[in-house]
Amino acid sequence: MYQYLFGPVPSRRLGMSLGVDLVPHKVCTFNCVYCECGRTTRLTTERAEYVPVDAVLAELRGYLAEGPRPDFVTFSGAGEPTLNARLGEVLEWLQAHYPDLATAVLTNASLLSDPQVRRELRTADLVIPSLDAASERTFRRLDRPQRRIDLDAYLQGLEAFRAEYPGTVWLEVMILPGYNDNPEDLRLLREALARIGPDRIQLNTLDRPGTDTGLQPASRERLEAIADEWGLAGVEPIGAAPAAEPAPGHRRDTAEAIVKTLARRPCTAEDLSQSLGEPPERIRERLAALEAEGRVTRAEQERGTFYRLAAS
Structure with missing residues (x-):
C-alpha cells in the first residue's frame, strides 16, 4: 500500500496521472468552497517538509519499477504541493532518473510570489496554476485564502512566474455560478488573464461534490459563452475525464486502495x-460492501454517482 502515491487516476487533462501527495490531508493555503478534497484542516503559508521526501522517492522508485507507466507524474493530492519545502528536490530527482516521464504540478498559485517557489517549479514540464477571482471580495469568498495572502501579490506572482518559467502553463479558472460569473468579476478576470498570458486558459466548473453543499456547476453553454466573451487566445472549456481502458491491475488490496483513493477525492x-x-462490477461490489459498513457515502452529481469517505 502506497502512502504518498495514488492512482494512476484518469485525468480530464493529463490522461492517466500518477499522483504524488507532498502534504497531509488537508494542509493548504486556501479553503475553497468547491474543493473536492474537503475542508482545510491546517490553513497555512508556512513551507516545511510536511511528509518525508525520502519515503516519497522510495515509493516512486518502487512503483515505476513495476507499475503501469503513467502519462504524467502529477503533484497535487490533498493540499497545496508547493507548501512542501523539498518539492524542487523531487522534481529534480525525477528529471535525473526518469527523464522520459512528464511531470506536472497543480497549484493554487498562492506561493508564486515567492522567488524560491518559482525557481523550484522550473524543473516541471507543465504547471497548472489556478486563478478564480481578481477582486478582493470574491477571492475571499470563493477561495477563502489564509489571511496573510495578498491578492495583488498573488496576481503579481502569477505574472512573474509566467515570465520566468520555460515550460508550459495551463491556467485554470473555476467558474462557480453565484460566486464569480457576474460581469464585473468576469471583466477583472479577463484583464488579469491577458496580463499573465498563459499557453492555455482552461475554464472549469464543479465536477465532483465540493466542500460546501448546494453548489451548482456552470453549464457547458455558459463556459463557452464566457470563452467567446473574453476573446482571448487559448481559452477552452474542459469537460469530464476521457473514457479509458482500465489500467493493468497492480493492486491486490482493492478495498483499501478504494478507501485511500476516496480519502483524496470523490470518485465514481x-x-x-x-x-x-x-x-467496474468488482468495484461496485467493493463499494456496496464499504457503504454497508458505513465507510463510504454517495452523492449524485451531473457526471454520475460519486463516492466519498464517510465523515469520521
Missing part, C-alpha cells in the same frame, strides 16, 4: 475502475 465507480485496473 468508473473512475476507480480505471485507476485500480479492476472491472
Whole structure:
C-alpha cells in the first residue's frame, strides 16, 4: 500500500496521472468552497517538509519499477504541493532518473510570489496554476485564502512566474455560478488573464461534490459563452475525464486502495475502475460492501454517482 502515491487516476487533462501527495490531508493555503478534497484542516503559508521526501522517492522508485507507466507524474493530492519545502528536490530527482516521464504540478498559485517557489517549479514540464477571482471580495469568498495572502501579490506572482518559467502553463479558472460569473468579476478576470498570458486558459466548473453543499456547476453553454466573451487566445472549456481502458491491475488490496483513493477525492465507480485496473462490477461490489459498513457515502452529481469517505 502506497502512502504518498495514488492512482494512476484518469485525468480530464493529463490522461492517466500518477499522483504524488507532498502534504497531509488537508494542509493548504486556501479553503475553497468547491474543493473536492474537503475542508482545510491546517490553513497555512508556512513551507516545511510536511511528509518525508525520502519515503516519497522510495515509493516512486518502487512503483515505476513495476507499475503501469503513467502519462504524467502529477503533484497535487490533498493540499497545496508547493507548501512542501523539498518539492524542487523531487522534481529534480525525477528529471535525473526518469527523464522520459512528464511531470506536472497543480497549484493554487498562492506561493508564486515567492522567488524560491518559482525557481523550484522550473524543473516541471507543465504547471497548472489556478486563478478564480481578481477582486478582493470574491477571492475571499470563493477561495477563502489564509489571511496573510495578498491578492495583488498573488496576481503579481502569477505574472512573474509566467515570465520566468520555460515550460508550459495551463491556467485554470473555476467558474462557480453565484460566486464569480457576474460581469464585473468576469471583466477583472479577463484583464488579469491577458496580463499573465498563459499557453492555455482552461475554464472549469464543479465536477465532483465540493466542500460546501448546494453548489451548482456552470453549464457547458455558459463556459463557452464566457470563452467567446473574453476573446482571448487559448481559452477552452474542459469537460469530464476521457473514457479509458482500465489500467493493468497492480493492486491486490482493492478495498483499501478504494478507501485511500476516496480519502483524496470523490470518485465514481468508473473512475476507480480505471485507476485500480479492476472491472467496474468488482468495484461496485467493493463499494456496496464499504457503504454497508458505513465507510463510504454517495452523492449524485451531473457526471454520475460519486463516492466519498464517510465523515469520521
